[in-house]
Amino acid sequence: MTTTAAPPRTTARKLARFTGHYVEMVAAMLVGMVALHPLWPSSWLERADVDALVMATNMTVAMTAAMLLRRHSWPRIIEMAAAMYLPFVALLVPFWLGAIGGGTLMIAGHVIMFPLMLTAMVWRRAEYWH
Template sequence: MTQTASSTRRRWSRFALHYVEMVVAMYAGMVLLGLLVSAVGLGVSHARHPEAAYLVMAAEMSAGMAAWMRFRGHRWAPTLEMCAVMFVPVVPLFPLMWLGVVGDGSVMTLAHLAMFPLMLAAMLWRREEYAACGG
């Protein structure tokens, strides 16, 4: 294997690892901050307020991911882009829910499914940064 091929493979491996790290950080933020929010009695009922519940969860996921990205040395622009990815899926989903096209419970599932390719798209947009793991 040539030096260039080895270097390219290493960069894509770092990129893939960083994607996994981002997903773990997203879920860690969601779980840990979700527990904290519930413990202090600030939880939002998904059944009564699905929009608010989703937005709170997106903020929890964003906080976990932002903390990890800043720890890894990412600049603010990509950090905020990745946080925005947590909120973008509901732009079309909330109106569909209000119109009765998509159920309340489906919004959460569909938004989570949309996040993964959107995260990948944001990372590919700045692939050099993510292949270097931000540092």
């Protein structure tokens, strides 16, 4: 009986898997935002700063579950969670100083978060590029 090794994946196939993994994480984050949002006291969500951190938490919980299902290591999960929280935490300072409003905090936090997540994936491409 002879066995043959599977041919190596093409660059296009690896890129498709990489992109698919990114989309899966974003989808998990959206599910987390919708599913976990009702669990928080509404009085907390009236404050934009608390609401931003709650949203980051909801997204991170779901993304962590998705990454655990894919058997990612805890260091990679923590890096991805940091990429998701960092924009919101950094924007809290100008928000508290009155330089930006709650809407800007939410929008800018999300806009910055997605490229940071992609950067984390590219930085650790051995974990995601296969």
